[in-house]
Amino acid sequence: MSNTVVSDIAELTPEWLSAALDAPVHSVRAEPIGTGQVGTCHRLELTGDGVPERLVAKLPAADTGMRAMLAGAYRGEVRFYTDLAATVAVRAPRCHFAALGDDGNFTLLLEDLAPARQGDQIRGCTPVEALDAVRNLADLHAPRWNDADLLGLEWLGRPDEAQARMLSELYGPAVDTFVADLGDLLDDSDTDTLRSCVDATERWMTARSERFTVLHGDYRLDNLMFPDDGAPGVTAVDWQTITLGLPARDLAYFLGTSLPPALRRDHEHHLVTAYHRRLVEQGVERFAFAECWDDYRFGVLQGPLIAVFGCAFGTRTERGDRMFAAMVARSCAAIRDLDSFGVIG
Known part of the structure; x- marks a missing residue:
C-alpha cells in the first residue's frame, strides 16, 4: 500500500488511489464539499475492482501558511484514525487510507456517509x-x-x-x-x-x-x-x-x-x-x-x-x-x- 502523502486533489489519480486502496481503480471523479476554510474536502466517485463507489478525501488547506498553523489539528485527526479509532466504540467514518507528512500535509480517504x-x-x-x-x-x-x-x-x-x-x-x-x-x-x-x-x-x-x-x-x-x-x-x-x-x-x-x-x-x-x-x-x-x-x-x-x-x-x-x-x-x-x-x- 502507498504511504505517499498528497495534498492536492489533482494528485488523487487512479494510479495513486490504486496503490492507496490496494485495489485497481480505473477512474475517479472529484467534487468539492464544503467551503475549505480549514482544509479541502472532496467526494470521490470511483470505478474499479473491489473499491468503494464513493469516498471522501480530506486534504490540507491550499494556503501553505494556513497548513502550518493547522498542523496540530491535522495531526490529531489523522492519529485518531490510525491510533485510536479501533480502540473506542464511537461511530466514526471508516478510514480507508491515512498518511501524515511534514508542514501540515496529510491525506485521508474516508467512508462517504451519504445520504446521512x-x-x-x-x-x-x-x-x-x-x-x-x-x-x-x-x-x-x-x-x-x-x-x-x-x-x-x-x-x-x-x-x-x-x-x-x-x-x-x-x-x-x-x-x-x-x-x-x-x-x-x-x-x-x-x-x-x-x-x-x-x-x-x-x-x-x-x-x-x-x-x-x-x-x-x-x-x-x-x-x-x-x-x-x-x-x-x-x-x-x-x-x-x-x-x-x-x-x-x-x-x-x-x-x-x-x-x-x-x-x-x-x-x-x-x-x-x-x-x-x-x-x-x-x-x-x-x-x-x-x-x-x-x-x-x-x-x-x-x-x-x-x-x-x-x-x-x-x-x-x-x-x-x-x-x-x-x-x-x-x-x-x-x-x-x-x-x-x-x-x-
Missing part, C-alpha cells in the same frame, strides 16, 4: 436525536476511561497550568470582540455570563483532572451525521479537535449548545442519565450518577469557550455569526440554570 443528514447547529435538535448522540458519545469515552496509556501520547495533550493561563489571557479580548461584533444577537444576561466565564476559565481548565478520557473537543450538531430515515446511528466526524480531558466537557458542550433552553431543561436529566447508563454498560466503574451530573454542570463552560474562539479566529460569515451567537446564548442559559459557577469553586 448533517445536524444543524442553528436549528438545534430533538430530544430523540440528542439521546442518540449522547449514547454515541459515551461509546467514545468509556473504552479509554482513565486509561494511563493515553497520558503517554505526546500528540494527545491536555492543558497544563501555563496553557490555561495563556488561554484565559486570550479569552478576555476574544469576548470583547465577540460582544462588539455579535452583541446585538445576545441578551444582556448572556453578555454578563460570558464575562464571568473569563474570570473562571483558568481554574476551570485544569480542575477535575482525576477523570479523563479521549474527547472529541467539538462534539456538536454540525459535526454529526444522522441517518436520513430517522433511525438511531449518528456518526461523529471532524476529529481535528481531539484532546484529553474531563469526559463531561463533551457531554455538556453538546447538550448546552444543541438543545434550545426550554427543551434542554425538560430533557437534560434524562439525557445525562442515558449517557451515564451507557458508560456503566461499557464498563466504567466507581462513577456515580451524582458525580456525572456534577461534572455535567461543571462542563457547560466549554460551550462559550469554543464558540467565542471559533468566532474570533475563524472566517466571518452570516451563518457563522448566527451559529456562534446561538451556541453562546444556549450555553450561557445552561450555565445560569445549572449554577455552573457554583461548582467551580
